[in-house]
Amino acid sequence: MAELARARPKPTPETQHFWDGTKAGELRLQRCDGCAHIYFPPRPFCPHCGGRAVSIFSASGRASLYSYVINHRPAAPGFAAPYAIAVVELEEGPRMMSNIIDCPQTPEALQLDMKLEVAFERLDDAITLPVFRPAKG
Amino acid sequence: MRKPQVAVVGAAETTRLGIIPDMSQIQLHADAALNALADAGLKLSDIDGIATAVETPQQIAHYLGITPRWVDGTSVGGCSFMLHVRHAAAAIAAGLCSTVLITHAESGKSMIGKLPRSIPADSLQGQFEAPFGVVGPPSMFPIPVLRFMKTFGITHEQLAMVAVVQREWAAKNPRAMMKEPISVDDVLNSRMIAYPFRLLQCCLVTDGGGALILTSAERAKNFPHKPVYVLGAGESVETPMVSQMESFNSSRAFRVAGPAAFAEAGISHSDVDHLMIYDAFAHLPLYGLGDLGFMPYEDTGPFIAAGHTRPGGKLPLNTNGGGLSYMHSGMYGMYALQESVRQMRGIAPAQVPNARISVCHGVGGMFAASGTVIFGNQD
Ligand SMILES: [Zn+2]
Numbered sequence: 066m067a068e069l070a071r072a073r074p075k076p077t078p079e080t081q082h083f084w085d086g087t088k089a090g091e092l093r094l095q096r097c098d099g100c101a102h103i104y105f106p107p108r109p110f111c112p113h114c115g116g117r118a119v120s121i122f123s124a125s126g127r128a129s130l131y132s133y134v135i136n137h138r139p140a141a142p143g144f145a146a147p148y149a150i151a152v153v154e155l156e157e158g159p160r161m162m163s164n165i166i167d168c169p170q171t172p173e174a175l176q177l178d179m180k181l182e183v184a185f186e187r188l189d190d191a192i193t194l195p196v197f198r199p200a201k202g
Numbered sequence: 203m204r205k206p207q208v209a210v211v212g213a214a215e216t217t218r219l220g221i222i223p224d225m226s227q228i229q230l231h232a233d234a235a236l237n238a239l240a241d242a243g244l245k246l247s248d249i250d251g252i253a254t255a256v257e258t259p260q261q262i263a264h265y266l267g268i269t270p271r272w273v274d275g276t277s278v279g280g281c282s283f284m285l286h287v288r289h290a291a292a293a294i295a296a297g298l299c300s301t302v303l304i305t306h307a308e309s310g311k312s313m314i315g316k317l318p319r320s321i322p323a324d325s326l327q328g329q330f331e332a333p334f335g336v337v338g339p340p341s342m343f344p345i346p347v348l349r350f351m352k353t354f355g356i357t358h359e360q361l362a363m364v365a366v367v368q369r370e371w372a373a374k375n376p377r378a379m380m381k382e383p384i385s386v387d388d389v390l391n392s393r394m395i396a397y398p399f400r401l402l403q404c405c406l407v408t409d410g411g412g413a414l415i416l417t418s419a420e421r422a423k424n425f426p427h428k429p430v431y432v433l434g435a436g437e438s439v440e441t442p443m444v445s446q447m448e449s450f451n452s453s454r455a456f457r458v459a460g461p462a463a464f465a466e467a468g469i470s471h472s473d474v475d476h477l478m479i480y481d482a483f484a485h486l487p488l489y490g491l492g493d494l495g496f497m498p499y500e501d502t503g504p505f506i507a508a509g510h511t512r513p514g515g516k517l518p519l520n521t522n523g524g525g526l527s528y529m530h531s532g533m534y535g536m537y538a539l540q541e542s543v544r545q546m547r548g549i550a551p552a553q554v555p556n557a558r559i560s561v562c563h564g565v566g567g568m569f570a571a572s573g574t575v576i577f578g579n580q581d
Contacts, residue, residue, distance in 0.1 A: 072336075074329035075322075084329075106330050106446070132349035132450050135397035136341045144335040147397070151334075152345055152445045162331045162445035172397060177352050194333055 071143025073192055080107045082121050087193040091123040092183050094157055105159035126183035128153040128197055131160055135170055149175055153197050167198040203468045206431035206581060208291040209422035212242025212415030213430075213543040216307065219377055219410040219529045226315030230307030230411040231262050238413035243426045244301065249415070251299035253290060255282035255306065255533065256317060262305055272299035278439055279566025280480060280533040282306075283414070284459075284573025287539065288435035290416045300417060306536035307411025327443055339482065343568045344399045346450035347485040350499070351398070353451045356488065358398060360503030362389035364484040365402045365526050367512040372523025374513065374552035379406050380527040403484035405530035412536040414543070419581060430546040433469065433559070434576040436462025444568040453565070455572035456493035460563060463574035464495070467559075471496050475557035476545045477517055478538040480564040481524040487511070490563050494574070518554045521545065535564035539575065546579040 076084045083106075086093035096103045097111035098118040110117045133151035140146040149170045154160045166184060168174050180200035187193045214237035216222070216230050225233065231254065239246065251272035254262045259273045272293050276285045283306055290302040309316045321328045336342050350356060366386055372378035384402060392401040422429035438458035441447060448454050464470070471494075479490035487506065492499035496517070505511070511519035522528040522541040529537060542560040544550035560577045 072321075072328070072332040073323060074333050075324035076329065077324050080326075080329055106326050106443075132345055132347070134341060134344050134348075134399070135394075136335060136337065137394040137396060138337060138340060141335040141337045141341075147394075148335055150336055150341055150345065150396075152450075160445060162334050162336075162443075164334050177348060188333075 069142035071188065072141065073188060079109055083107045084192060086123070087185055087195050090185055092126050092195050093121050094124045094155070094159060095119045095121055103157045103159060105161055125156050127156040127200065128181040128183065130165070130175065130177055130179045130181060132177065133165070133175060135172070135175070151197070153181055161195070164196045165198065166196050203433065203578070204466070206419045206433055206578065207295045208416055209419050209429035209431045210414055210543050210577070211417050211422050211425040211427065211429060212238040212244060212413070213540055214238040214241045214413060215537065215540055216411040220379055220408050221311050222309070222409040223312045223314070225309070225409070227307055227309040228257065228261065228265055228315055230309060230409065231257060231305045232266060234307055234411035234413040235266055235303060235305050238303070238415050241427065242415045244415065248301050249303045251290060251293060251302035253286035253302060253304045255286070256308070268303070270299070272302065278571035280482065281535045281564025281566040281571055281573040282533065283535045283539055284435065284562065284564040284575050285437045287414065287416065287432060287575045288437055288573065291432045291435065294416060294418055300421070302416045304414045304416070305411065306413070306533055308531035308533055309409050310531035311407050311409045331443055331445055339568065340396045340399070340404055342444050343483050344396050344485065345444050346447065346569070348398060349450035350485060350488070354500040354503070356503040358390060359386055360507045361398070361403060361484045362386045363507045364481070364487055365389045367506060367509070368481065368520050368524045368526045370512050371521050371552055372527035375522050375528060376551060378523040378528045379408060380523070399483060403526070405482045405525035405534065406527070408529045408531050410529055410531045412540045414539060428547050428579060429581070430543050431578045431581060432575060433578045434463040434465070434467030436460060436466070436574045437572065439571040440569060442567055442570050447569055451499065453489050453493055453569045453572065455569060456489060456563070456565070459572040459574040460494035463561070463576045467576040469559060469576065473559050474517070474561050476521065476542065476554045476560040477519045478542055478560070478562040479519060480534055480538055481520055481526055482530065482534065482565065484526065486565060487519060494561070494563060513552060521550060521552045521554065535573070538562050538564060542575070542577050546577050
């Protein structure tokens with residue numbers, strides 16, 4: 066039996082800019098031109114005020130660890146258990162699910178609120194995932 | 203308290219619960235429905251409204267031979283049935299139909315005739331959650347709990363006590379899957395599933411179903427069992443993506459559904475004799491106690507650890523043993539409702555003496571949705 070491939074995102078017209086960004090080494094967010102609300106996941110209008118005038122910008126990549134689990138069950142294809150599934154809080158406000166790299170996958174090493182920075186993990190020619198590592202310095 | 207307009211007059215689970223390898227999912231629906239009809243002394247032709255989740259109403263109506271004039275296919279996860287009760291109560295009160303059948307069943311363990319659940323790769327979950335190693339609810343539903351623990355000073359031992367106390371209730375329920383007593387050490391030494399949760403803090407996976415029949419309070423007195431009145435209900439949804447909840451310290455959907463039910467029923471927390479909080483995982487009763495306003499969040503863990511929710515405690519909680527010990531076919535809300543109805547009828551295996559008001563609170567998805575129903579047995 067062929068090994069199952071890691072779950073691979075399939076961009077839509079509304080999210081393509083995000084995936085183009087990660088491929089180019091940028092974490093792209095959107096900001097409402099009307100009310101300045103910054104949001105994620107991508108959509109071509111502001112979920113705070115409903116305005117359709119929104120701009121894409123490159124986030125700082127700085128984040129902190131909001132919460133996580135360490136999965137010990139049979140791993141998802143492309144993963145080796147135990148591994149953390151984390152939610153990080155970006156400096157700009159939005160949160161996103163991700164993985165924490167360059168860090169032991171243990172409760173001792175994974176401290177809530179620890180500072181993180183974005184890194185990019187290439188899956189294939191089309192898709193690069195945003196992941197996070199402990200911030201340096 | 204307002205005068206109730208609608209009541210549950212029929213309630214039943216499938217003949218068997220647990221591992222049922224000789225029945226498909228749709229037959230489990232039918233088994234529960236026929237049991238509920240027998241319980242109410244009704245025939246299929248008496249039913250003029252139908253509600254179900256996951257399976258479509260047309261599937262269930264056709265299989266059972268029902269011609270409904272009111273239909274609800276709300277499918278928001280395991281609390282869908284709480285929403286069905288709320289919608290059915292409104293429909294009956296408005297005269298849209300007279301007698302509603304709500305069915306749930308799931309071949310959760312045996313997987314016979316069960317619709318596949320998959321996440322499309324171009325959905326938002328498929329793009330922004332699935333690629334990070336999620337493998338089913340145990341890898342997602344507990345993600346908020348470490349934040350909740352840090353914010354409110356909740357301990358691993360307190361979260362273990364949720365499972366211990368519910369096992370005490372399950373021991374009193376002959377139909378509960380797991381009845382052997384367990385200790386905090388047993389919980390904390392059980393197999394790690396998704397840190398911080400271990401096996402005994404995660405719900406069972408079983409087969410089964412349940413059904414409810416509702417009609418007007420006026421008609422309800424002419425049925426074989428004591429009517430169980432719907433005093434109030436609430437509902438909401440937040441997000442299908444656990445990562446996108448407003449906060450991990452609370453569920454917004456809980457905070458909308460719970461208070462709406464209390465306001466409609468016109469009761470206060472001190473009026474509550476019996477409480478069900480859908481416990482797919484051990485943190486849910488803590489969120490429920492906080493979000494429904496029973497106590498400050500930081501008191502929820504100590505309250506359970508002190509034994510206030512155990513048999514004989516001042517706030518009996520999850521008295522069938524819950525999703526952790528009674529059964530969990532995938533959409534447990536129906537079983538929580540069944541236990542509330544049994545408690546209000548006064549026939550529960552672990553009956554709370556003189557219980558007059560029961561609050562039944564459900565979750566759907568990973569904090570994606572919520573429904574709360576408040577039942578009473580006085581008209
Ligand atoms: Zn805006």
